[in-house]
Amino acid sequence: MVNILLAFLTGLTTGGLSCLAVQGGLLASSLAGQIEKDLQNSPPAAHKRSRQNPPPRSKPQLAKPILVFLLAKLIAYTVLGLLLGWAGRVLQLSPYTRAFLLIAIGIFMLGSALRMLNVHPIFRYFAFEPPAALRRWLRRKAGSSADSPLLTPALLGAMTVLIPCGVTQVMMAAALATGNPLQSAALMFAFTLGTSPLFFAVAYFTTQIGARLERYFMRFVAIVVLILAIITIDSGIALAGSPVSLTRWFNQQLTGNLQPSLVEFQPPEDAESSSQVITIQVQNYGYEPALIRARADVPTRLRLISKDVYSCALAFTVPSLGIQELLKPTGITEIEIPPQQEGSRLTFSCSMGMYGGVILFEDV
Amino acid sequence: MKKKITLQIQGMECPNCAMKLESIEDRLKGVLRAEASYHKALLTVEYQEELISEEAIRAEIARLGYQAV
Numbered sequence: 001m002v003n004i005l006l007a008f009l010t011g012l013t014t015g016g017l018s019c020l021a022v023q024g025g026l027l028a029s030s031l032a033g034q035i036e037k038d039l040q041n042s043p044p045a046a047h048k049r050s051r052q053n054p055p056p057r058s059k060p061q062l063a064k065p066i067l068v069f070l071l072a073k074l075i076a077y078t079v080l081g082l083l084l085g086w087a088g089r090v091l092q093l094s095p096y097t098r099a100f101l102l103i104a105i106g107i108f109m110l111g112s113a114l115r116m117l118n119v120h121p122i123f124r125y126f127a128f129e130p131p132a133a134l135r136r137w138l139r140r141k142a143g144s145s146a147d148s149p150l151l152t153p154a155l156l157g158a159m160t161v162l163i164p165c166g167v168t169q170v171m172m173a174a175a176l177a178t179g180n181p182l183q184s185a186a187l188m189f190a191f192t193l194g195t196s197p198l199f200f201a202v203a204y205f206t207t208q209i210g211a212r213l214e215r216y217f218m219r220f221v222a223i224v225v226l227i228l229a230i231i232t233i234d235s236g237i238a239l240a241g242s243p244v245s246l247t248r249w250f251n252q253q254l255t256g257n258l259q260p261s262l263v264e265f266q267p268p269e270d271a272e273s274s275s276q277v278i279t280i281q282v283q284n285y286g287y288e289p290a291l292i293r294a295r296a297d298v299p300t301r302l303r304l305i306s307k308d309v310y311s312c313a314l315a316f317t318v319p320s321l322g323i324q325e326l327l328k329p330t331g332i333t334e335i336e337i338p339p340q341q342e343g344s345r346l347t348f349s350c351s352m353g354m355y356g357g358v359i360l361f362e363d364v
Numbered sequence: 365m366k367k368k369i370t371l372q373i374q375g376m377e378c379p380n381c382a383m384k385l386e387s388i389e390d391r392l393k394g395v396l397r398a399e400a401s402y403h404k405a406l407l408t409v410e411y412q413e414e415l416i417s418e419e420a421i422r423a424e425i426a427r428l429g430y431q432a433v
Contacts, residue, residue, distance in 0.1 A: 124403050129379045132399050135386060 004190045007171060010310065011194020015168065065153040066203050070196045072157030074189065077168075080161050081188025084172055085181030095239055095319040098351065101162060102236030109229035116222035238353030241319045245353065275299040278359065282306035282313050282327060287348070290357030296342035297363075302335040315351035324351065366396065368410045369418060371432040373425070376405050381430070388424050392416055407432070 111126030130151075171191045175184040230246070238245035276295050281288040282304050294300060304316060306327050317324040318337070327333050340346060340361040349356030373385065382400035385407050389398040394415025400407045409421055425432045 121405065124405070127379050127402060129382065129402050132386075135383050136389075 004186055007187050008190040008194040010171065011191040012197065013194075013310075015171070015191055016195040016198030063204065065150060066200055068150045069153035069157035069203075070199055072154040073160050074192050074196065076158040076161040077192040078185050078189040080172070081175050081185035082181045084175045084188070085184030094322060095317040095324055095351065096322075099236045099239035099319065099353070102239060102353070103233055104236075106229050106231075106233030106236055109225050109232060113222045113226035113229055116225070117219060235353035238349055238356060239317070239319060239351070240353075241347040241349075245356065275301060277301045277303055279303045279305065280357070282309050282316070284309050284311040284313065286313060286350075286355035287357045292357065292359045294340075294359050294361050295363075296344070296361040297339045299339055300337040300359075302337060302348075304333045304335065306331060306333075311355075312350040313355050316348065317351050318346060318348045320346065365413045366410060367413050367418075368408065369421075370406055370408045371422075371425070373400070373405050373407050373430050374433055375430040376400075376402050384428060385425065385430065388421065388428075392421065392424055395421065 108126060111123050114120070115123035115126050168191070171188065175187045234246045276298055278292055278294055278300060280292075280302060304325075304327055306314065307330050309327070309329050314327045314329065315324070316327055316333075316335075318335075321337065323335060323337075325333060325335060337346070340359075342361060342363040344361045346359040346361070347356060348359070373381075376382065376385075379402045382402045385400040386398045388409070389395050392411075394412045395409060396412065397410040398407065407425070411421065422432045
């Protein structure tokens, strides 16, 4: 029986942090439209007024678009939970598809940031422009205001369903396991609701700090989007199997593990067995060891041991072999790997490309 | 008599500007159709010459905070 409260608490703690890295970019992109609109609507003479009578500061109205983004996200994930209860597995994306999606989203965010920085008119094409007929319809619907600034955060909030983070995937697997659409929807609702306070706090306070920078605010937002774009693209590249990744390097710096040591061959448990067993400790901050030497041309068994792990590292993938396994927070999972040729490198990572490692197959 | 003009617009910073500019269609008597493109920074206006002048349209664009060049 899945505990709804536990799902909420997971979202409130690790879920919010884990998902903010990727989905935060979409939220920042959606807020950018509102900020741009508010800055344009502020009176142009406002900066020229005297110090004695300072004008009421025109702060971008960010609470509403953030709430719309989060509400759309909540609805989208609840509907996803409902679908998972029904069909589930159909919606699971392969590691390469997810890598492609991450890179595509990262490029979109990068283009948006360069557009906001007015680097070149070509980057205007990175902004979604609704068709003229839809704009006319929206304008008439909205009346004299002529704007529909909440449409973008609503659409982007719903789009986050396409890029679930590792913890979300764990929750999706739990939702799938319920086999009950209502229970599954309730689980995803509770989890997504749990992630919302952190999303709101980070988005709101970050942008409020930026608002003080007034005319530099758009640049500030653009730079935040730019950084998130680089992280997103890097995660996609790492997930696609690249042994070099900025995110992993940064994680290694944070954890003080500057250069992962090369681990010697791990002997088979059974001396007569021709197969080998590679034991990997799954940690909240990655995998240990991250660089492993193994025998070529023999069947390999990966033994993944996790203990109280609640990070993205639970969503273990080997992209080149199409392996994706959602590990238990505490437990042992074994994965069989077919014999690999001498000199080949097998890259493994979490589903978002944040943590990973390499197995080097050598002749002994 | 109907007339159609295409103006290059300066000051369009986001797609919302296109909708804002197109609102002249609702507010100016004599403007039959206004279609803006944020991507191309263009505004195409179709209007009745007897009812409104190009200058009046340009003035309205300026009032909205943009410049037609």
